[in-house]
Amino acid sequence: MRFGVVVFPGSNCDHDAWYALTHNLGHSAEFIWHDSSSLGSVDAVILPGGFSFGDYLRCGAIAKFSPVMNAVKAFAAEGGMVLGICNGFQVLVESGLLPGALLRNRGLKFVCRPVKLRVETANTPFTCAAKPGQILTLPVAHGEGCYFADDATLARLRREDRVVLRYLDNPNGSLDDIAGICTERRNVVGMMPHPERAADDLLGCSDGKVILSSMLTSFASPVLAAHTHE
């Protein structure tokens, strides 16, 4: 399977995602520079963590204008798998691919620590290798990860089973403990925790492999990736 890892100026988890995919999972991955208008022939796209464009204006607010985002939107529209991690989640929200907003953490401080998460749905290409209700431990590292959405959006996310991950020990004040959500079509997921940082036993945790290897599973049986929730 071929992964594309988008690199914005200021991305700093791009190499970590690349390393986890190539070395911990043994698949191929390539970097895609932000001003590229095409994704090439990749099977899935990762928008990595970091501080794209220095997080100036708002996190992800400038990255959404990068030429590569048009290609990402087109790829998503065709049902392609897109995973936004941390700053990548913020970019997806700013781009309008995912609903809601990511606000300053409730404690007004950057927080970096492992958190416990519950997989709320296995019905996405990023969680299909998990059991619903499975508890994962993944690190968070962000200053602006407090998920917010209006009542109607939140109700819809719940109704459509689009809350993918919830915090058991909410580190940032996110509404309804939301740590990750997906699109209506379920092929685009944004999450604040970092699975790529937890794909190696040496680093103390390998629960991130559940997320990463789900992509492999769903790639092998594309029915799930194209699944539309009714």
Add this chain to the structure above:
Amino acid sequence: MSDLTPFEMDKVRSILGREPNETETGIFTVMWSEHCSYKSSRIHLKKLPTKSERVLVGPGENAGIIDIGDGYAIAFKIESHNHPSFIEPFQGAATGVGGILRDIFTMGARPIAVLDALRFGPLNDPEHGDRNRRIVEGVIGGISHYGNCFGVPTIGGETVFESCYNGNPLVNVFALGIFKHDEIFFGRATGIGNPVIYVGAKTGRDGIKGASMASAEFDEDSKDKRPNVQVGDPFMEKLLLEACLEAMRTGAIVGIQDMGAAGLTCSTCEMGSRAETGIEIDLALVPKREVGMTPYDIMLSESQERMLIVAEKGREAEVFAVFKKWGLDAVTIGQVMGDGMLRVKDHGKVVAEIPNRPLADDAPLYDRPHNAAPYRPAPLEPPAEMRMEAPTFSSRDLNADLMALVGSGDLCSKRWIWQQYDSMVRTNTIAGPGGDAAIVRIKETDTSVAMSLDGNGRYCALSPREGARLMVAECCRNLSTVGATPVAATNNLNFGNPERPEIMAQLVEAIEGITEACIHFETPITGGNVSLYNETLGEAIWPSPVMGIVGLMKTAMPVTIPFKAEGRTVMLVGGLGTCDATRFGGTQYAKVVVGKMWGLPPALDMDYEKRVQTAIRQIVSEGHVESAHDISDGGLAVALAECSFGGVAAAVEISSHMRPELALFHEGPSRVVVSTVSPEAVERIARQNNIEALRIGVTMKERLRIDHNSVTCVDSPVEPLRSFWDQALEYQLTPQHV
């Protein structure tokens, strides 16, 4: 305008053969400032050991470099940003991180770890508590802001609170980077006719003469120096890192140096001086973000995130293309000359013309008087209640004393601090903050690098020489406790005004102590930083050297502090040690419980210490223990409490001729607590190294008990201790409502 002494001005005149103009005077002032020239410390720094088989580059370059095998090398250094962090804590600390990161990647290495040693005034200080809290919030926020955005993990350090830092906090930042041997670059302007290229951020008026500000004491007007503090942009630095490393790979770069202290002045004259060439630049070509800047402003600006590159003539386009990709300025501002001069023009008109070498290398060298006794802030004699003949302290509730200690500023958990740092980015962090030493793996090899920062101003105040030796010993012990072999060091010497003999004596004693210990523990110094004039209103900080030592180990799952399971044998590798009342006066117990300071630091036997370290390295790396923790501040009882905070505690029995509070809380070195299922293996290795290893207890659930001479001194459930330890810093940072 000039801070040069009459003697120094005469020297300037004799170098130039004429009166300097304003710009030239400014250039000499910053280059000959204490900060840039080390004029008070250089003759003593020469005593430090600097060589070993692993040292590829020693002091004098932007950072030291050592070989780690497999064709790889690491570059590392520590640097202070003390003065700016007092005046403007957030930006002062942030640009401290930025500056040391540039020192690393200007050599071609990619930064993979940052640690910081921080010293603040007490948070509960009746007079300065509010300000101290603001400084802590600002400094931690600044480090977090810069390092997190740049994408380097901040993986450790230490934070200490003492009144002597009320008016002069210390912010020392250590950074380490990785590269291959053939990727090393130097700050040398070689090749006459080669273009000199300015890259990175535009030049503004920020930080003008910052280096000379950092070389003076503080007084009531210091707040007016806020414009001397630079403003950092970590995003710009991240782009600069990627662009520089990419440009280096083109092969078109022959030399590169960051513009740090003294900005364009320092980078031009040092690059020329190292290569024995000259540099001619025209300031009209320098990218500026303000209009009306004079040559003086431009040469002395300390605007951040800038680099000076010397490229191969004819290959400029390759360099420009890389910087264009990253959206950064890259402009040819001059060329390398054969005449050994630093020639600065403004629109073609010469505004400064100085011979490079005397400017960079012939700064005045002072052998400042140091024949006084080092200044001692405390008596030698123990207070009456601590003398041997005094009624024993053991009627005290040592449970309460232990509680007070684990919740004290120096010993409590620093979680509130390090949770604000991204400690995991780059996915190399095997052991992050909170351990004895931090460890990053080198992905391309099976080697990991362990790092520790240590310093103890309290010990150094009681004896600069002994304190310095203890600091090196503890730093090496921290590395050995995680199984790493210490191989090289960097130091940051934070002291008061060297023009006072009793302060200069502290500096000389400390340097000699570091020298003795670094020779003994085979950790050559590859570079570092000296920060003097750390005084406010005439009151000096305690002598506060800080050591950063790196160690190497085979990549493996780390052995950490917490006990892992019940029923394991608890052992004290190195033995109980010994202490008398005089040697107890620098301990945390003396500080927190007795509320006094006296005497001398703990006694150190460097030969015994080295054997203990050899033994514990073998014990840990061969997998004989489940946990290991070195005993330092707070002594055995605090170390046992820290080992218990994972939930598994211990019942321990010791016997000694010491009074119980000395036995439990003395800070004698050369000791490590381990838990193990194979005590025989630990004993065997201890015997082979001719050191003690005592079986002192057994791990058990939830309760910490320490008996001394069959009297139970500590008997406490762990949870209240743990939560007090864990929450204390946050609590102290919240203004108390009385």
